[in-house]
Amino acid sequence: MRATAVRAVPLSARSVPSRFDPAGRHRPRSRRWRVERLNRPNPLWGSNGVAFGPDGRLYVAQFLAGQISAVDPASGEITPVVPLDGPVQAPDDVAFGADGSLYIADLPPGRVWRRTPDGAYHLVSDEVTVPNGITCVGDRLFVNEMRVGGRLLELFPDGSRGPRVVAEGLAMGNAMQQGPDGLLYYPQIVTGELWRIPPDGGVPERVAADVPGAVGARFDRDGMLVGVSGGMGGVLTRIDVFGDGARRTVTTGIHGIDNAAFDMANRMYVSSYAGGGITVLAPDGGASVLVPQGLNGPFGVTADAAGTVYAADHYRVGRLAGGGVDGGVDGGVDTLAVMNGAHGIASAGRLLHLASETGEVHTCDTRGGALELRASGLALPTGVAVGAGGVPVVAETGAGRVVAVDAAGGLTVLAAGLGHPVDVAFDDEGRGYVSEGRRGTVLRIESGGAVTVFASGLDTPQGLVVRGGEVFVVEAGARRLTGFCLETGRRRVEAEALPVGLPPGIDRVEPDPVPGVPGRPRPFAALAVAPDGALLLSANGEGTVLRLTLR
Numbered sequence: 001m002r003a004t005a006v007r008a009v010p011l012s013a014r015s016v017p018s019r020f021d022p023a024g025r026h027r028p029r030s031r032r033w034r035v036e037r038l039n040r041p042n043p044l045w046g047s048n049g050v051a052f053g054p055d056g057r058l059y060v061a062q063f064l065a066g067q068i069s070a071v072d073p074a075s076g077e078i079t080p081v082v083p084l085d086g087p088v089q090a091p092d093d094v095a096f097g098a099d100g101s102l103y104i105a106d107l108p109p110g111r112v113w114r115r116t117p118d119g120a121y122h123l124v125s126d127e128v129t130v131p132n133g134i135t136c137v138g139d140r141l142f143v144n145e146m147r148v149g150g151r152l153l154e155l156f157p158d159g160s161r162g163p164r165v166v167a168e169g170l171a172m173g174n175a176m177q178q179g180p181d182g183l184l185y186y187p188q189i190v191t192g193e194l195w196r197i198p199p200d201g202g203v204p205e206r207v208a209a210d211v212p213g214a215v216g217a218r219f220d221r222d223g224m225l226v227g228v229s230g231g232m233g234g235v236l237t238r239i240d241v242f243g244d245g246a247r248r249t250v251t252t253g254i255h256g257i258d259n260a261a262f263d264m265a266n267r268m269y270v271s272s273y274a275g276g277g278i279t280v281l282a283p284d285g286g287a288s289v290l291v292p293q294g295l296n297g298p299f300g301v302t303a304d305a306a307g308t309v310y311a312a313d314h315y316r317v318g319r320l321a322g323g324g325v326d327g328g329v330d331g332g333v334d335t336l337a338v339m340n341g342a343h344g345i346a347s348a349g350r351l352l353h354l355a356s357e358t359g360e361v362h363t364c365d366t367r368g369g370a371l372e373l374r375a376s377g378l379a380l381p382t383g384v385a386v387g388a389g390g391v392p393v394v395a396e397t398g399a400g401r402v403v404a405v406d407a408a409g410g411l412t413v414l415a416a417g418l419g420h421p422v423d424v425a426f427d428d429e430g431r432g433y434v435s436e437g438r439r440g441t442v443l444r445i446e447s448g449g450a451v452t453v454f455a456s457g458l459d460t461p462q463g464l465v466v467r468g469g470e471v472f473v474v475e476a477g478a479r480r481l482t483g484f485c486l487e488t489g490r491r492r493v494e495a496e497a498l499p500v501g502l503p504p505g506i507d508r509v510e511p512d513p514v515p516g517v518p519g520r521p522r523p524f525a526a527l528a529v530a531p532d533g534a535l536l537l538s539a540n541g542e543g544t545v546l547r548l549t550l551r
Contacts, residue, residue: 019045019065020499020541030481030495033535033548038309038320039332042294042543043078044069046315047271047278049093049134049175050261054100054117058261058269058278061091063107064296064314064520066508068094071278073263076290084502087121088113089511090520093134093175093259095141097157103141105131108511108519112143114157124157130514133176133186133216137199142166144173144186147514152176152186152197166201175216175259180223180242187214187227194227194239208247211237216259221266230257230273232338232369252287254279255335256315274315274338276543295333295543299524300345300384301536302352304366309536309545310352312342314521317354317364320545337369343524344384344423346392353392355381357521361392361405375409382524383423383464387414388430395421395434397522402434402445415445423464423526425471427486435461435473442473442484455484455491463527463537472535474525476500481527481537481548495548499541500525 017024018041028035045065053059057070059081068082068091082088082104092107102115103124112124112131124141132146144152150170153163166184171193176186183196185207194208194217208227212235216228227237234254240246256274263269268281269290277293300312309320311333318333341357352364353374361375361384379398387393393404393414401416402424415421420438427433432445433454442455442464460477471484472494481495501523502508510520528536535548 017041018499018542018544019043020503020539026497026499026504028495028499028546029497030548032551033495034551035495036547036549037539038536038545038547040292040294040544042276042292042296044276044278044291044294045543046273046296047276047291048258048273049091049095049105050259050269050271050278051094051096052261052263053096053102058290059094059096059102060271060278061094061104062276063090063092063273066090066520068102068104071291073269073280073290076278078291082115084506085508089508092132092146095134095136097136097141098139101157103134103136103157105134105143107132107146108514112141112155122157125155125163127163128153128155133174135176135178135184137178137184140199142176142184142199144170144176146172146174146189148172148190152184154199166199167195167197167204174214175218175228177218179219179225185217185219185225187211187217189213189215194225207241208237208239215257218260218262218268220262220268221264226260226268228257228260228270230338231255232335234270234272250285252279252281256338274313274335275318275333293333295545297521297524297540297543298526298538298545299343299521299540300354300526301538301545302345302347302528303530303536304347305349305531307531308366309530310336310345310347310366311538311545312345312354312526314342314357315340317342317345317352317369319366336366337364337371339364339371341521343521344382344394344526346384346386346528348386348390348392353384353386355384355392355394357381357519361394363392374407375405375411378403380522382421382522383435383462383526385424385426385432387426387432393424393426393432395424397421397437402432413449415443415449415451418443418451422462422524425464425466427466427471433464433466433471435464437462437476442471455489458482460523462523462525465527465529465535467529467533467535472527474498474500474527474537476523476525481535498525498537498546499539499544500537501541503541 049061093105100117104113133144152167171188171190211227229235234252258273275293278291298311311318344355383395400418404412422437440458444454463474537546
């Protein structure tokens with residue numbers, strides 16, 4: 001595929017509304033740099049469980065955001081219903097009860113909530129491990145667990161009793177629904193199967209095998225079972241379970257499908273954990289975009305020698321499409337690969353080196369998107385740079401060190417005993433620099449592994465690059481870009497009011513991650529240098545990559 005540089009779009013004096021700034025009054029400020037967006041802001045911060053409410057709107061659980069929004073199916077207008085700083089931490093699926101109450105599976109803390117029609121919150125249960133698939137059968141509430149050896153449970157919102165086990169031994173449950181026959185249908189992600197069981201319990205029955213990466217079991221208005229698969233292809237498997245059992249697969253091209261809901265006209269509304277957005281699939285096979293996809297972060301950002309920009313976006317590796325904010329079906333972003341926990345990224349020729357929050361380092365070939373595992377077992381690796389010999393060098397945040405990863409997966413420790421290293425960069429002489437997020441410093445790695453303080457007094461430094469004779473760092477706490485002269489250490493504020501982190505005024509505690517389940521990403525606003533000398537910044541507060549060029 002021929003690389004195409006992305007056309008940037010200036011940030012006007014009146015900025016575009018975004019999830020970071022709904023009123024559209026906020027824009028970055030810089031006297032030295034011209035600031036432009038390379039893609040449009042992502043209106044949804046990921047999209048997971050979806051369900052139509054009594055008011056006809058589509059309610060969308062946003063796991064990455066920690067909020068739930070209602071989308072008008074006619075206009076696409078988005079209204080937050082459960083706020084970012086509300087009692088729900090990380091909603092993954094939703095369902096409506098007969099009285100109009102909204103039931104919420106809050107995955108990492110293991111809670112199930114009820115939000116009444118008047119907006120009051122009630123904790124239904126905290127006895128469910130990684131609750132995910134949730135559905136209502138009349139006045140009854142059912143939820144399953146997204147873990148190996150998980151359970152399918154009935155919960156009792158009136159508090160009359162504890163959870164009742166309907167089925168056990170699930171290989172990671174997810175979106176489920178009652179079928180026309182009255183049985184509960186649910187997927188098992190690990191085995192790629194669809195199963196069913198009576199709501200009152202019994203012997204589970206396998207309905208279909210070979211449904212790759214099955215993340216949901218849904219019924220359309222004609223009674224056809226639809227197995228929803230995540231992954232790159234966005235495959236739907238339609239099964240006539242009440243007829244001749246015939247199967248038909250459809251490849252939608254919607255990367256990272258999470259869930260789906262059907263309206264009364266049998267249109268299928270599909271969400272994507274990888275890129276957010278809502279796509280509508282009509283019964284005749286036509287597709288339209290209700291809410292465009294975009295970047296959920298982004299976190300790591302890089303550019304290759306041709307100027308093509310890539311982003312590590314937690315659940316995928318994104319390539320910013322040519323043509324600026326109007327290009328591409330993904331909000332100006334193409335999905336190169338689906339990858340859990342993608343956080344740091346660095347370009348090395350046709351290859352991309354990636355660090356995952358799950359503790360892995362991968363190499364991705366940009367010609368086809370194939371991922372090769374390079375190392376595993378690292379403790380929360382974050383930023384990546386290309387070191388001597390073209391090897392990836394990683395800031396291993398959880399271990400307090402910087403390591404180089406060779407082609408065989410061997411690790412060489414370049415610096416150890418650090419507090420909270422976040423990103424790493426190299427100057428023209430091969431000296432390394434590390435941002436220490438909690439200590440507010442940038443350290444320099446001298447020959448032999450000695451570490452000295454290059455800069456101090458910074459507000460949560462994260463993304464770090466060296467450009468010519470200057471070091472640039474994102475001070476995420478202050479939402480500003482700061483530059484330092486390599487020779488004199490003189491500092492200068494380069495840009496302010498950057499859309500990084502949570503929206504202004506939002507302060508919350510992140511839920512603890514669940515082992516084996518990709519959690520919410522740790523904060524990371526990265527920097528990179530484009531071939532023409534421009535700076536690239538991951539504006540994870542609004543879902544864009546910003547390009548800064550000297551005026």
